[in-house]
Amino acid sequence: MAIDDTDEFGLSSSDEADLLNIEAIGSSNGKRKNEDVDVYDPKRVRVEPASAAGLAIANKILKERFGMNGFRLKQEPAIGRLLDGGSSVVVFPTGGGKSLCYQVPALCFRYVDEQQGIRQGPAESGITLVVSPLIALMKDQVDALKRRGISAAVMDSTKTKEEHLQTVDAMRNGTLDLLYCAPERLNNEGFVSSMANVKGGVRLLAIDEAHCISEWGHAFRPDYLKVARFAKEIEAERVVCLTATATPHVAEDVCKAFDIPQSGLFRTTTFRSNLHLHAQAFETKKESYPKLRMFLKSFPGSTIIYVTLQKQAEELAEQLRSHKFKARHFHAGMKTEEKMACQDDFMSSDNLIIVATIAFGMGIDKANIRNVIHYDIPRSLEGYSQEIGRAGRDGLESRCMLYLCAEDYHIRESFARGELPSKASVANLLKEVFSTKPTPAPESHIQGNLYQQSKQYDIKVNTLNNIYAQLELRFRLLRATTPKYTKYTFKRLRPFDWDKSTAGKAVQNHAKLAKTVYTIDVDAAATTSGLSRHNIVRKLNDWHESSIIDLQSSGVVNIYRVEKNWPPAPEEQQRIVDDLYKDLEFREQQALQRMHEVTALVTGESCFAYSLAKHFGDALPDGAVECGQCTWCEKHKAVEKIEPPSRGWDSAAFFKILEAVPDRDDPRYLARIAFGITSPRVTQARLSGHKIFGSMEDQDFMTLLNAFTKVCEK
Template sequence: MAVTYDDDEFGLSSADEAEFVALADSVAAKHTNKRKASNGELPPAKKLAIDPKAIALATTALTRDFAMKEFRLKQKQVISWILNGGSAAVVFPTGGGKSLTFQVPAVVFSELDALNDTRHEGNSGLTLVVSPLIALMKDQVDSLVRRGIKAAALDSTKTRDEYLETCRMLRDGELKILYCAPEKLNNEGFVEQMKYVRGGIRLLAVDEAHCISEWGHAFRPDYLKIARFSQEIKAERVICLTATATPRVASDICRSFNIDETEGLFRTSTYRKNLKLLAESGRTKQDLYPKLFGFLRTHPGPSIVYVTLQKQTEFLAADLRSQGFKAKAFHAGMDTSVKTQLQDEFMRYDDLIIVATIAFGMGIDKPNIRNVVHFNIPNSLESYSQEIGRAGRDGKASHCMFYVCGEDLHLREIFARGDLPSKKSVRRLLDDIFDPTMMQLPVGGEIQRNHMSQGKDFDIRSTTLANIYAQLELTHQLLRATTPMYTKYSYKAGSQYTSPSGGVGSDKSQAAQAIRAYGKRASTLYHIDVSAASSALRLPRVDIVKKLNEWSEAGHIELRPGGVMHVYKILRPIRSAEIEKLTTEIYDLMERREQEALARTDQMLELITDRKCFSLALAQHFGDELPGREEECGHCTWCMTHVQVLQEVPPPVEFNMSAFKTVLSKIPDRDDPRLLARIAFGIASPRVTSMKLSKEKIFMSMADHRFMV
């Protein structure tokens, strides 16, 4: 069985928007002229004392625009702090209402401006929200628009018309809230637009802010660029939001955005008294099936059962249906329409069990989820906390069951060991990035690199590759990512394509002539090398791309771009002698992260095998305590039984020499020992995939062994 990893929308790729750079430039020029005319920047928002007027406006907005009677947790304190001009870090539990802490200020800014006569209509600025989840962005934007609040999102699903309408609202000062993915910050046109938004960026909201910390469980390199971005666009204030931040991670967030940790950090208790944290162990997975069936019969209601692998969702859902349960599988490999339908069904029905990977649950706000079951080991206490936080949001008793057995141990290694390439692979990658041609370019010059090709050539996963480039950019300051571009443009010609009297045929522009000259027809599609046409005709590449999009929108052609090429500017020169040292530094950091990933899984196991209250141990991990500093919650497995849950470890496995020799005989390559280990252990990688080994018997043939021997 091939191991398919499931990070769903956390694997977003940058959309190509080179065609919009010219539009952004025109917006920038327009607003630059306005600022020059006023001898400087737009004035920052006047710092307001926290007074009844601001709170009254916020409370009115809460009732009028969000149909809520009162603030919860520390929402009111956060909103007051933001309206007073402060930046904040907000650590609220899953379902704790984090989004209102930036949505309410976004609505109130203009009203407060009018009340204090500080800014005129259309100049109240924008709240920009950086979020990694397309589905969550869509849900929040749809909800805001239904409530009459001008909101939009810029992501890879948007059409050009939708993009241009969003730009118009920005230009006219109509938009209150704009959502975007962190990858958007690599787009030069977008960054320029945000620098010159009418009224400025009043508030930059960073969702899933724990991703910024290298000590966090979900570190994403693009998040490291947000702090730099906030300075470049001169955001007046920042709010960072997360449900899962240890004290160390919270400090990282505050330090990155210059947030006053003593006053600007707002944390509420992670403990929820209606959640019963339970655990059971078994010698084998087969032993646990009857326990799972019995648990779900005893505790009916909407339930989520989390597993690790995509195939497991299908198998376990089928097993549950055979036992009479209404169960369906969900994973990131499904079509978007199927996933949307499943999410809608789960929201509607109160007897459905969803067997899912971690792809399910982000943005699901169903108040009466009665059970969250972990049938495999979560990869961290942070993930566990976030996932169980989806249960019992209505305040009623809900159960969170964790089943563990020794057979799961290889899965933790699959996830922890999968991201580290060999040191040799890292060196070869750096040699490819800093090739002789690049070494001769001046500071400010540009290089183009295809991440997909590099991943295959050097057997490095896309997330790991992005991490390496982020280190080169942020730690070593050698490169800076700029707007990606497509390398391939193909199109299907419409009926008017060759007509001299209308449509494409009557377009006499230089860009149109370039497309007709360089668009080569294959069987049914035309293919054009835009860069070659641009270079040969000395025509800006963006003009050709804009013309292709224009024809596509008019229905003259059906455009099919592809092959993203990442573009980097050179920040400083590097000597060949430095590359070996650079390789060691990057590899050592990656090796440390692998050990940290294994340690996080160990923490998860310790939670349920220790002689201690589960709820207390989880709270203390996040720097918290139980109410009244109690030592026991009274309703977890430990508190109810005071019997330690023992993880049953399978007996040692004798080294399978026969399987080992088969792997060696099937794989003649000896350039990367880690490749051989991955194949034997069942860990997918770009090279393993390209060699089509996942269906071979040797793949996963030694999964019951230790990865490191």
């Protein structure tokens, strides 16, 4: 089944052509012009306080460049702290204007510098670097900034060589105000070096979706753990971390990562008085569907209906259209042009219903969304809060409905259980990693093909990334560097034998033709010609961009520099396996707990808005304990908690699984098949379409795991 559980972050793969070292952006000696630059330390900022003068400039820029008459929420004090040289953590609700908290300061720095006489010339004004996992949103923001005459760019793998060089020139010339990039780019050593030497320095490092830093957060991303280290390496003057969903524990984690005191935390209330929070419980989807239709007829207007599965988005949209509703579906599996058309229709319509996975909504700046409906159980209270926050940004009355259905629990538990591999899988993976011999010094690199390791050890790629990140950050054994592709193929569009350059000859000598497609061993071409791998890749991409060849690259291999004596001692290796697995087990329990927190919110005997605010360390206005307009406040009767129907142990189904799957090396693999959880090994064995797959989904997962464990031990 196609699941969009991580589609809110549209990740792009690292493109080796794009990851070639950017030519020195800084001065020729690799040092910044201002020699008194301190290493990044939020307690020791080198700029003088901007105070009232800086805020006056900020308000002027807000009006002239963004067309707004004044700041709202706590934008002004957060921006003021940044202009004073301090770092901030900004926790505003969805649609609360977080982006302005770095976009306005980015434009202020030139004026503040001129007032203080700190720098001379535009090339010394530095840049604001924005790290965000939302590729589509970054591009949308850059386009919007450019329309306002603001110099901004995205550094990603979709850029042509010309676009890439234009961005580099803009940084070199001091004409670029904001540069956006994904967190994965921080593994690119060339990029890190360039940012450390950019003229004028990185004045502000903005980290969007900063809750991804926290291991307690609902969307923890290993690459985000590296941002704090990156901030020190590039000597960023100040940092602003932004998120819409941070519990007190998560906010504390983010502050701690960047050594930001509580005075630098700017949090506003999550409560929105114009949102009516409602919930209903049902045994089956069949029961809830008539209620959904009735709701949509009663409350017309622009509506988002969130579901979990891609197929479900398509089917529900079709059902609604059959009942004369204007509805479309949206999910990550659609083509880009289809998704863009869907978003455009939604933005221009006042009555379109979008049935979508969580892939939809990030960056949708539509003020008049009247309804947000969760047709499935949200993945967490943080996700629920973020998604309902897209309704009623115009301040008008809007409704948020959650349909609690017993059928949904299985899908949510599958997500939680699906990320945890068996301990034997983790041990075998690390055995391979630790037995890998590094390349000769001084490089001392090892490499890992995460795609192959995922299949070989039955570990999902997200979990593999987490394991490698822990080896890097927690155990300090490795350091991720620029990844590379292992396979390059191309079709010839025009002759290239005229290219007599050393790199051109190397490609011609090593390119092997099979029918209409050439394959080239880039490493062999580099070794034979005496050129670097980068030179060969650069030549291939030059030909591709000149329409001489149609180039395809695949097989990303991650490269890691060994940081300590290698390999670790046997007893240390075992300790690492034990510690890593405990961490993975804890994450599984966290995911299960988040599902239960959502259920508890709507089935508890208290106001929905009050309970949600309490979860985020917040409160209702004037100390109120009821909003007066949620399901609890209207009825003072708890929504019934619906449990999935259970049945006795199905021995017949159990033995059919054992009969169909002869493997006895991993009980978790067998339990996943029984429960209906996909994994790399399940997919490789083509069992997800077998009748035994999910045949025991109504059983307790741990009971299944224990039963299969006994069989495997025999």
